Amino acid sequence: MVVMEATASLAEQWEPAPPPATHNPPERPDVGELLARTRREEEIPEGPEPDDDPPLPPAAIAPAPEEPRVRPSWARDLLALDGDAKALARRTAFGVGLAAIYGAALGAREGGLALLTHALGVPAALVAVGLVGLPSLYIVLALFDAPLSTERAAGAAVRGIASSGLVLAGLAPLAALYVVSSASAEAAGIAGTLGLILGGLLGLRHLVMTLREALEQADSATRVVATIAQLGFGLFAILLGWRVWTGLLPLVGGA
Amino acid sequence: MGTDTSAIALLLRNPREVARRCLEEEKLRPLALASLAAVGLGAAVFGAVVGSFRGSEQILYGAVKVPIALLGALVICIPAFHAIAASLGRPWPLRTVIALTMAAAGRAALVLLATAPVLWLAFDLGLGYHASALAATGAYGLAGLAALGVLLRGLGRGKHSMTTALAFVAVFLAAGGQTGWILRPYLVRPQTEDVPFLRSVEGGFADAVYRSTRSSVGIYDRAEREVIQSSRELSEPWEQPMESFDDGYDAQDDYYDDARRSRR
Numbered sequence: 001m002v003v004m005e006a007t008a009s010l011a012e013q014w015e016p017a018p019p020p021a022t023h024n025p026p027e028r029p030d031v032g033e034l035l036a037r038t039r040r041e042e043e044i045p046e047g048p049e050p051d052d053d054p055p056l057p058p059a060a061i062a063p064a065p066e067e068p069r070v071r072p073s074w075a076r077d078l079l080a081l082d083g084d085a086k087a088l089a090r091r092t093a094f095g096v097g098l099a100a101i102y103g104a105a106l107g108a109r110e111g112g113l114a115l116l117t118h119a120l121g122v123p124a125a126l127v128a129v130g131l132v133g134l135p136s137l138y139i140v141l142a143l144f145d146a147p148l149s150t151e152r153a154a155g156a157a158v159r160g161i162a163s164s165g166l167v168l169a170g171l172a173p174l175a176a177l178y179v180v181s182s183a184s185a186e187a188a189g190i191a192g193t194l195g196l197i198l199g200g201l202l203g204l205r206h207l208v209m210t211l212r213e214a215l216e217q218a219d220s221a222t223r224v225v226a227t228i229a230q231l232g233f234g235l236f237a238i239l240l241g242w243r244v245w246t247g248l249l250p251l252v253g254g255a
Numbered sequence: 256m257g258t259d260t261s262a263i264a265l266l267l268r269n270p271r272e273v274a275r276r277c278l279e280e281e282k283l284r285p286l287a288l289a290s291l292a293a294v295g296l297g298a299a300v301f302g303a304v305v306g307s308f309r310g311s312e313q314i315l316y317g318a319v320k321v322p323i324a325l326l327g328a329l330v331i332c333i334p335a336f337h338a339i340a341a342s343l344g345r346p347w348p349l350r351t352v353i354a355l356t357m358a359a360a361g362r363a364a365l366v367l368l369a370t371a372p373v374l375w376l377a378f379d380l381g382l383g384y385h386a387s388a389l390a391a392t393g394a395y396g397l398a399g400l401a402a403l404g405v406l407l408r409g410l411g412r413g414k415h416s417m418t419t420a421l422a423f424v425a426v427f428l429a430a431g432g433q434t435g436w437i438l439r440p441y442l443v444r445p446q447t448e449d450v451p452f453l454r455s456v457e458g459g460f461a462d463a464v465y466r467s468t469r470s471s472v473g474i475y476d477r478a479e480r481e482v483i484q485s486s487r488e489l490s491e492p493w494e495q496p497m498e499s500f501d502d503g504y505d506a507q508d509d510y511y512d513d514a515r516r517s518r519r
Contacts, residue, residue, distance in 0.1 A: 067411070068278035075337070076346035163342045170338025173331045174426065177433050178461050187461035202342045 078162045081155045081210060088158045092130075095158070095165030099123035102168035102199065105176035106192045106251045109185075114250060121248030122196070125241040126164050126203065130157040133240060134207075137233045141215075144225045148214050156210035164203025171195040179251065192251050200241050204234060262289035266362045266405075273362075274409035277354040278347070287354060290361030294329075297364030297371075298322035302441065304371040305391055308378050309443040313450050320438045320452075328431040329360055335426045343415040343422070355409045363402035370394035388442055399424075432460040 078091055103122030107115035134157045141148050178191035208230050215226045246253050262285045265273055276282055299318040306317025337352040374390055382390065406423055410416040435441075439454045 068275050070278050070351060071280060071348050073341075073346050073348040073351075075341035075348075079341060079346055167335075167338045167342050170335040171426075173334055174430050174433075177331055177430070181433060181437055182461045184462050184465065187465045190465060191461045202339070206342060 075166060078166060079159055079206070081152075081159060083155070088154060091158050091162050095162035096123040096127065098162075098165030098169035099126055099199070102172045102175060102195065103249075105172040106179055106249065108176050109179045109188055109251065118249055118251065121245065122168065123165070124248055125200070125244035126161045128244050129204075129237045129240055130161055133233055133237050136236075137211075137229060140229045141226055144222055144229075146215055146222050146226050147218050148211065152214045153211070156207050156214070159210050160203045160207030162203075163206035164199050167202045168195065168199035171199060185251075189251050189253070192249075196245055196252070200238070204237050208234060262286050263293060263361075263365070266290065266293065266358060267365060270362065270405045271408045273358045273405055274355065277351055277358055277409060280348075280350060280354070283350075283354050287357055290357040293361035293368075294325060294357075294364040295322050297361075297366075297368035298325045300371045301364075301367040301374075301394070304375045304378070305441050306443075307375060308384075308387055309445050309447060309450065311450075313443050316450065316452055317441055320441065324431070324434045324438045325360065325364070327434040328427065329356055331430040331434070332356065332423075332427050335430075336423055339422045339426070340410075340419055343419045344413065345410065345419065355406065359402035359405040359409075362405055363398035366398040366401040367394060370397060384442070384444055391442060399427075429460075436460040436463070 078094060080091075083091070099122045100119040103119035104115050105118075106122070107118035134153060138148065138150065138153045175192055175195045179188045182188040182191060211226075211230060215223060218226065265286070266289065273286065276286055298321045302317035302319070302321025303314045304317075305321070306313040306315070333349075333353055333356050336356060337347070337349050340347055340352065371394075374387075374394060377390055378387060403420065403424070407416070407420055410419050437453075440450070443450050
């Protein structure tokens with residue numbers, strides 16, 4: 001194929017000469033000679049003639065399906081795992097802020113002080129799980145010598161908070177629509193609670209999956225213990241989160 | 256104009272290419288404009304046809320309200336789509352999510368546009384109230400499937416693509432249900448004398464789901480108990496007051512449908 005393309009290119013490059021000034025017409029270069037010269041210059045290895053190429057299998061001819069090239073986004077940066085303490089703190093603050101948007105949406109039903117109460121109450125559960133639950137999980141895993149560094153555990157917690165905050169902020173317009181336009185407080189409470197459950201569970205899933213990735217190098221016995229510990233942590237996180245939300249958020253039965 | 260036509264053809268014929276363009280942010284402007292135009296036109300025509308069940312000003316109301324309901328639902332859904340996709344392994348830029356959602360909605364609206372003449376003919380041939388509601392719902396379902404074609408191709412075959420798609424559908428149903436509920440009525444009986452642009456606030460989609468769930472397990476609220484009691488006391492079903500029911504089954508519907516058919 002390369003040889004064919006080179007031949008075609010050379011043939012295109014050769015143009016008829018202008019009208020001769022003398023009676024000696026310019027000699028048209030031989031294509032084969034030009035080709036040989038080009039091969040020498042570009043060091044194209046001699047190969048079989050194009051017609052002699054064996055037919056490629058269909059799988060080789062068909063273009064492989066390419067993954068679309070998606071531009072990096074701020075959401076990718078927010079859910080990143082690595083980074084120094086400053087970056088982790090920034091992502092935590094961002095996740096908490098995003099979760100507060102959902103809280104403000106829940107408080108829109110009553111307005112006034114309820115906006116602030118809910119805006120503080122929603123992220124409180126995420127922070128509580130991260131601050132109270134994760135150190136316990138780290139201690140249990142360390143007792144069984146699981147290969148989990150403190151940086152990795154902190155990164156997982158931050159990722160969980162950021163993921164929850166992102167989902168809750170995304171659901172905030174929908175929650176506001178339901179909370180404001182529902183006639184009964186019960187229906188508004190159910191709509192708000194569904195969003196909290198979805199956001200909380202997706203954040204918890206992100207956190208647990210990140211820990212599981214970190215523990216892939218462990219031996220099978222440690223992985224079994226880690227799985228049990230993570231299940232216990234998941235249950236603890238759900239109960240703690242629910243306790244905080246039902247205690248702090250008036251819309252879901254809190255004070 | 257030629258660009259818009261080709262973009263509309265692309266929306267209909269090649270959802271995979273549409274999804275790729277959205278993900279790679281390639282030639283998005285003509286695609287977004289065509290999608291927006293399709294949503295406006297398709298939803299307006301469909302709304303007008305649904306409004307034609309009663310006729311007169313309800314045609315205009317339907318043509319205005321259905322695009323507003325659809326676009327309102329999309330505006331509410333897009334942040335949720337962006338967040339859910341990111342949380343499930345697709346941290347796309349917001350621009351990509353907007354383009355993909357608009358393209359999916361544009362394709363759905365074109366399907367609504369295609370079903371509108373069939374629906375109109377069915378109304379004209381005397382289709383009853385409940386059957387008309389079902390037919391309109393079926394058309395909406397078909398449009399939803401067409402939209403799903405673009406979304407699924409955009410999500411690709413990676414991890415959690417089906418979970419993400421199901422979450423998208425659930426969020427859209429929730430948003431569309433509430434925006435649609437707020438902007439009721441769409442399908443109005445021909446005998447209705449005064450048609451408001453918007454019905455007075457009578458709960459919401461979540462209230463209806465909440466009440467229905469309680470009723471299904473035998474827990475009735477006071478108002479519902481009174482309605483059931485009074486309906487038992489009345490001897491004939493058409494003596495029941497229309498206000499007793501909120502878009503539920505009404506025996507008068509069948510009476511009206513019979514009367515409508517006999518008029519024709």
